[in-house]
Every structure is written in structure tokens, then in C-alpha cells.
Amino acid sequence: MPKDIENLILGYQQFRKRYFSHPNSDFEELVLWGQNPKVLMIACSDSRVDPAIVMNCRPGDLFVIRNVANLIPPYEDDQSYHGTSAALQFGVCNLDIRHIILFGHTQCGGIQALLRRSPNVCQEKSFIAKWMELAKPAYEAVIEHHFDQSFAEQTTLCGHYSLVNSLRNLETFPWIAERVKKNSLFLHAWNFDLERGILEAYDSEERCFKELKNNENSIEVCQVQTCK
Ligand SMILES: [Zn+2]
Known part of the structure; x- marks a missing residue:
């Protein structure tokens, strides 16, 4: 058996030991009562940024949507196939989620490809190109305001702008806007700095990103951006 698959099976065995070898496990309750997560996270497909691992969550804690560059499309009622919007709708309308957290990260391959105008992003009929069009306002903001900064800095900034853009797109969904107005749903944008953890x-x-700490009084300004 290939080593990569063997490692997965070893992990699966540990998972079974942890969650299925004793009574009253997390899963027993989750099977009995169904899932009841209060947080919906939209993360990148990047293998380094699994939100459940970063936040040390347990099964049932997070309802997770992952896609290239953790982008949210605007609300489009065009009867097309909208995977991200369908999962959003299920989380908000069926599970009654209380918080939506956009979970971006530094060194994002999707954002880097957009900034480099890489072939995958420029190619006509490329799925990635079409998808990354959603981050165009972020790209334009970086080109306009941060053209003289290093590529790494531009990538981080573009990721920040893109999170703010997706935050705005979330509010174009009527069932999200309505709940936000009633204070029954809260929207957040977080960014995970891979280098510094x-x-x-x-x-x-x-209009800036601040380091997240559990004591609100001790929040330090990490990096200030002017997000339009
Ligand atoms: Zn990414």
C-alpha cells in the first residue's frame, strides 16, 4: 500500500480509538441529536489551513466550506450551480448558524496566481480563472495602492482586501443581510499568518486587521490597512 494512504489509515485508526472506543463519545451525541454547530467557516482548500486543526475543534463544532482562496461570490439568482452559496444557505437557513467566519491565510496560492497573472488564471475557460474573478476588486486595490511593495507583501495585502470583498458579498444574500440586521448572525473575517502562526x-x-487574542483589552494592532 502506498505510504500516503497507509498514513491515512493509521490516522483513521487513531480517530476510531479516540471517538468510537468508549461510551458517551462526542459522536454518540452527534448521532443522537444531529449536528448543531454555531460557527460556519469559509476556508481555503490549502492543505496547511484546516480551520478545525488551527482552532483545535472537535467533531460537530464547525460547519466548514472550503474553496480556492476562500472566496464568497455575490448573491446570484440565476439557477446555476453554486456550491459555495448552497452550503452557505444550508448553514444559515437550516442549521441556524450564529457566526460566519471567513478564514483567509498568507501565502495563498490562488491570490499569488492572481497577482502573477499566471497561465491558469489568465487562460480562457479555466475554472480557476473564472473563480478568481471574484477577487478582482482586491487585485485592483493592490495594483493601485501597493504597486511598489514586495510580492510577498502584495500577496498578504491582496488576501486582506479579498476578505473584505467577500465580507461585502456575504451581505448580498438576503437571508444573511436580514439576520445580520436583527443581530442574530455575526460576520467575521480572520486571516491566518502561516509564517508567524x-x-x-x-x-x-x-478598517484594519488586528491580532486576535481572547482578552479583548490586550488586542494589539498587527497590521493596519486601508481597506476600501
Ligand atoms: Zn489559499
Whole structure:
């Protein structure tokens, strides 16, 4: 058996030992009562940024959507195939989620490809190209305001702008806007800095990303951006 698959099976055995070898396990309750997550996360497909691992979550804690560059499309009622929007609708309308967290990260391959205008992103009829069009406002903001910065800095900035853009797109969904207005649903944008292992949260009043700490008083400004 290939080593990669063997490792997965070893992991699966440990998982079974942890969750299925004793009574009253997390799964027993989850099977009996069904899932009841309060948090929906939209993360990148990148193998390094599994939100359940970063946040040390247990089964049933997170309802997760993953796609290239953790993008949210705007609300489009065109009877087309919208995987991300369908999962959003299920989480918000069926599971009654309380928080939606956009979970971006530094060194994002999708964002890098967009900035490099890589063949996959420029190619006509490329799925990636079409998908990354959603981050065009972020790309344009970086080209306009940060053209003289290094590629690594531009990638991080573009990721930040893209999170703010997706935050706006979330509010174009009527069943999200309605719940946000009633204070029954809260929207967040977080960014995971891979190099430093730090989570930053978007402060919509100050329009900047700040390091996330559990004590609100000790939040430090990590990096200030002017997100339009
Ligand atoms: Zn990514």
C-alpha cells in the first residue's frame, strides 16, 4: 500500500480509538441529536489551513466550506450551480448558524496566481480563472495602492482586501443581510499568518486587521490597512 494512504489509515485508526472506543463519545451525541454547530467557516482548500486543526475543534463544532482562496461570490439568482452559496444557505437557513467566519491565510496560492497573472488564471475557460474573478476588486486595490511593495507583501495585502470583498458579498444574500440586521448572525473575517502562526481579525470600524487574542483589552494592532 502506498505510504500516503497507509498514513491515512493509521490516522483513521487513531480517530476510531479516540471517538468510537468508549461510551458517551462526542459522536454518540452527534448521532443522537444531529449536528448543531454555531460557527460556519469559509476556508481555503490549502492543505496547511484546516480551520478545525488551527482552532483545535472537535467533531460537530464547525460547519466548514472550503474553496480556492476562500472566496464568497455575490448573491446570484440565476439557477446555476453554486456550491459555495448552497452550503452557505444550508448553514444559515437550516442549521441556524450564529457566526460566519471567513478564514483567509498568507501565502495563498490562488491570490499569488492572481497577482502573477499566471497561465491558469489568465487562460480562457479555466475554472480557476473564472473563480478568481471574484477577487478582482482586491487585485485592483493592490495594483493601485501597493504597486511598489514586495510580492510577498502584495500577496498578504491582496488576501486582506479579498476578505473584505467577500465580507461585502456575504451581505448580498438576503437571508444573511436580514439576520445580520436583527443581530442574530455575526460576520467575521480572520486571516491566518502561516509564517508567524498568528490569527488576525478584521476590525470593520477601524478598517484594519488586528491580532486576535481572547482578552479583548490586550488586542494589539498587527497590521493596519486601508481597506476600501
Ligand atoms: Zn489559499
